[in-house]
Amino acid sequence: MASVNPPRGMRDFLPADKARRERVLAVIRERYRAHGFDEIETPVLEEHDRLHAGVGGDNEKLAFNILRRGLDADAVRAAADDQALLSDLGLRYDLTVPLARFYASHRGELPSVFRSIQIAPVWRAERPQKGRYRQFVQCDIDVIGDASSRAEAELIVATLDTLDALGLDGADVRINDRRALDAMLEVFGFPADERPGVLITIDKLDKIGPDGVAAELRVRGAAAGAVDAFEAFLVRPQGGDRLPFGDAQIRAALPDGVDDAIVAHLVGVGEAVSAARGADAAGFEVPLQFDPFLVRGMGYYTGTIFEIAHPSVSYSLGGGGRYDGMIGRFLGQDVPAVGFSIGFERIVDLVTLGEADAAEAVVLVHDRDVPVAELLALKAAFVAEGSRVRLERRTKNLKGLLERATADGYTAFATVTAGAARDDVEPKPLG
Numbered sequence: 001m002a003s004v005n006p007p008r009g010m011r012d013f014l015p016a017d018k019a020r021r022e023r024v025l026a027v028i029r030e031r032y033r034a035h036g037f038d039e040i041e042t043p044v045l046e047e048h049d050r051l052h053a054g055v056g057g058d059n060e061k062l063a064f065n066i067l068r069r070g071l072d073a074d075a076v077r078a079a080a081d082d083q084a085l086l087s088d089l090g091l092r093y094d095l096t097v098p099l100a101r102f103y104a105s106h107r108g109e110l111p112s113v114f115r116s117i118q119i120a121p122v123w124r125a126e127r128p129q130k131g132r133y134r135q136f137v138q139c140d141i142d143v144i145g146d147a148s149s150r151a152e153a154e155l156i157v158a159t160l161d162t163l164d165a166l167g168l169d170g171a172d173v174r175i176n177d178r179r180a181l182d183a184m185l186e187v188f189g190f191p192a193d194e195r196p197g198v199l200i201t202i203d204k205l206d207k208i209g210p211d212g213v214a215a216e217l218r219v220r221g222a223a224a225g226a227v228d229a230f231e232a233f234l235v236r237p238q239g240g241d242r243l244p245f246g247d248a249q250i251r252a253a254l255p256d257g258v259d260d261a262i263v264a265h266l267v268g269v270g271e272a273v274s275a276a277r278g279a280d281a282a283g284f285e286v287p288l289q290f291d292p293f294l295v296r297g298m299g300y301y302t303g304t305i306f307e308i309a310h311p312s313v314s315y316s317l318g319g320g321g322r323y324d325g326m327i328g329r330f331l332g333q334d335v336p337a338v339g340f341s342i343g344f345e346r347i348v349d350l351v352t353l354g355e356a357d358a359a360e361a362v363v364l365v366h367d368r369d370v371p372v373a374e375l376l377a378l379k380a381a382f383v384a385e386g387s388r389v390r391l392e393r394r395t396k397n398l399k400g401l402l403e404r405a406t407a408d409g410y411t412a413f414a415t416v417t418a419g420a421a422r423d424d425v426e427p428k429p430l431g
Contacts, residue, residue, distance in 0.1 A: 007134070021137075023353050024348050025137075027162070027166055028139050028166075028344075029119065031158065031161055032162065035141075037117045038116060039118070040102060040118060041118075041120070042099070043098070045091060048065060049084065050097065050101060051093065052090075055326050057297060059093040066087055091123040092122050092123070093123060095118040096140070096339060099116060099118060099144075103337075104330035107335075113146045115142070116140075116141065119344075121136065131346070137344045138344065139318075139341060140339055141158060142155075143337070144335060144336070144337045147336035148268070149265050149266075149272060150272060152306070153272030153276065158340075159340050160173070160273075163308070163317070166347065168350060170310065172288065172310075173273075173288050174290075174291040174307045174309055175288055176291050176293075176294035177262050178302060178305055178321070180254060181202075181295065183262070184254060186257075187257040187258070189226035189229060194226075197220055198220075198222055200297075201213055201217050201220065203293075203295040203297065210234035214227055214231040233255060250263050250266055250267065251263060253292045266304070269288070270286055301322060302324045305319070305321035317346055320340035321338065322336070323337050360387045360388070361390075362382055362411075362413065362427050363389075363390050364379065364391050365394050365415050366391060366415070366416040368393060370416055378416060379391060381422040390405065402430060412427035412428060412430055
């Protein structure tokens with residue numbers, strides 16, 4: 001007998017769970033739209049060559065590819081060593097690659113600075129484990145066509161406002177710049193061809209500490225003098241982390257020699273976020289923390305990168321960055337772009353939202369002998385008043401029926417007998 005379970009790494013959602021997820025998504029959509037972003041939709045499938053164009057980093061290895069139609073056994077054997085010959089389409093593994101393709105296709109119909117919302121499922125051939133799924137929802141906002149720090153600031157402000165609306169206030173944004181990381185490694189003396197591997201090790205700093213990072217770099221065979229210089233930098237006396245976000249904090253966290261323009265861009269982001277959040281007026285610091293060792297693994301990031309940190313959890317609740325080179329792969333000319341994604345599957349279990357402020361949700365419990373025409377007329381009368389209505393035949397276990405209805409979000413019930421009119425039915429609260 002075939003299994004009735006969903007595929008590994010994918011989930012079914014019962015009505016109450018689905019309703020809860022939709023309430024959280026509704027808040028996210030509403031706050032994003034309030035900040036001037038417009039929602040788009042792209043297909044779940046993209047061409048294989050586009051998904052494997054070298055812009056998706058390690059996620060390209062996790063793509064679900066779709067076998068070309070019409071291949072016979074001989075054709076499959078002949079193409080066994082070439083994915084591109086076996087597959088012409090694939091399920092999207094993120095929303096950024098489809099957005100880049102969308103913009104390249106529709107740029108003539110879009111404003112010069114386009115602010116997009118994408119909220120949709122994506123698929124990755126992950127090894128299923130706790131908190132890691134093969135199908136999950138991403139909530140992305142992006143600004144395309146603005147190279148200034150205003151773009152990052154708009155994304156950060158909209159994201160923090162959305163978290164506040166979900167009851168997850170108190171979040172901070174860790175921020176860095178991939179150009180600053182590269183400049184730092186150059187200052188220490190790491191050759192250009194070693195830097196991608198060095199960044200992979202630096203990304204483990206929170207887990208293995210400075211000694212562990214230095215040891216791993218030596219095992220990897222990184223330039224010895226560069227490792228020594230980097231290790232000395234990691235263990236130097238520090239005080240800059242106590243400074244408010246701004247020029248002094250950033251420079252205290254970086255070695256000498258990083259381009260002033262990079263620092264100025266980050267400072268501009270902080271000033272704009274501070275003004276929007278009213279930090280100065282309220283007497284508290286802007287919710288930004290410069291982290292010179294924030295890496296983020298996506299290979300397409302070209303500038304600013306950021307992650308959401310919240311005191312209630314040890315893991316990031318989302319992140320993003322600037323990817324100025326991606327659209328140029330499809331368009332033939334570079335277009336500035338930056339995006340921020342909330343980790344929906346991570347936050348949905350942290351959020352406590354009550355039922356939406358909607359009209360009553362009523363269960364009409366009827367006897368077996370009530371004519372169908374009467375039931376449907378009565379239901380229509382409640383619906384016309386704005387209520388949500390479910391018809392349920394009375395069972396011996398009425399308590400169990402009502403408990404299930406409560407779990408499904410219903411707030412009231414009424415019993416219905418034959419001949420009852422709308423005025424004869426008075427719902428009672430559930431629970």
